[in-house]
Amino acid sequence: MTTNHCRPGFPPVPQSVQSERLTIRPSARDDAPYLKKWWNDPQVTGPGGNLAGMQYDDADMEDWFQRYVDGRECSTHFIICLREADERPIGEFYIASDDRPGCVECALLIGETDLWGRGYGSAALSAYAEALFASELCEAMRMNMRVDNVCAMRMAQKVGFVVEHVWASGAFQTVFLSRAAFELRKLRQAEIEAGLRR
Numbered sequence: 001m002t003t004n005h006c007r008p009g010f011p012p013v014p015q016s017v018q019s020e021r022l023t024i025r026p027s028a029r030d031d032a033p034y035l036k037k038w039w040n041d042p043q044v045t046g047p048g049g050n051l052a053g054m055q056y057d058d059a060d061m062e063d064w065f066q067r068y069v070d071g072r073e074c075s076t077h078f079i080i081c082l083r084e085a086d087e088r089p090i091g092e093f094y095i096a097s098d099d100r101p102g103c104v105e106c107a108l109l110i111g112e113t114d115l116w117g118r119g120y121g122s123a124a125l126s127a128y129a130e131a132l133f134a135s136e137l138c139e140a141m142r143m144n145m146r147v148d149n150v151c152a153m154r155m156a157q158k159v160g161f162v163v164e165h166v167w168a169s170g171a172f173q174t175v176f177l178s179r180a181a182f183e184l185r186k187l188r189q190a191e192i193e194a195g196l197r198r
């Protein structure tokens with residue numbers, strides 16, 4: 001989990017992002033039951049290599065909020081919500097390290113597993129990339145994932161990420177999205193939608 005702290009005098013990463021179907025907003029204490037459920041669900045943590053779930057109890061949750069949420073002027077941990085009347089939380093998105101202007105490393109999960117495969121993961125990633133690159137303070141995003149996490153890799157590819165390198169163990173890989181590649185992908189998609197490209 002992130003040890004990143006918002007740097008004094010340096011603009012924060014985007015704090016609130018919306019797409020057609022999603023809102024990404026800073027995590028708050030009320031989100032604890034959702035996060036605890038998702039982090040303890042082996043189906044959610046398994047693709048990352050944790051087959052037994054994180055097994056957080058209430059004390060672990062309290063510790064986590066104190067370390068990563070309480071008293072922060074700007075957030076690096078966010079909740080992905082459906083843009084419906086109740087703004088239902090469905091997942092988390094976080095900045096794992098912030099090396100701007102070069103890069104930020106991020107990760108996400110859709111904790112409500114019945115919603116997998118409906119495009120929410122890629123939509124959240126794409127919306128955050130859009131806001132981050134629009135800030136003109138960041139040139140790239142990276143994510144780390146298991147090589148056999150086909151769902152995460154497919155999600156990342158849909159946004160334009162490519163494999164940067166496979167770790168020496170062969171089990172993990174780093175995927176990379178440059179601002180230029182993201183912009184080019186958007187342009188090509190617009191051309192396809194306009195019938196100018198197949």
Ligand SMILES: CC(C)(COP(=O)(O)OP(=O)(O)OC[C@H]1O[C@@H](n2cnc3c(N)ncnc32)[C@H](O)[C@@H]1OP(=O)(O)O)[C@@H](O)C(=O)NCCC(=O)NCCS
Binds near residue numbers: 106107116118122
């Ligand atoms: C990775 C994750 C966030 C994706 O969320 P999602 O909402 O399902 O993502 P999307 O629907 O945008 O994209 C998933 C893609 O993988 C595909 N997919 C799912 N299971 C698959 C499988 N077993 N084999 C191949 N493709 C698969 C989906 O069909 C979809 O592709 P498509 O739109 O071309 O059909 C979600 O699965 C998750 O939370 N996993 C556990 C945590 C995790 O692995 N996080 C990533 C580490 S950074």
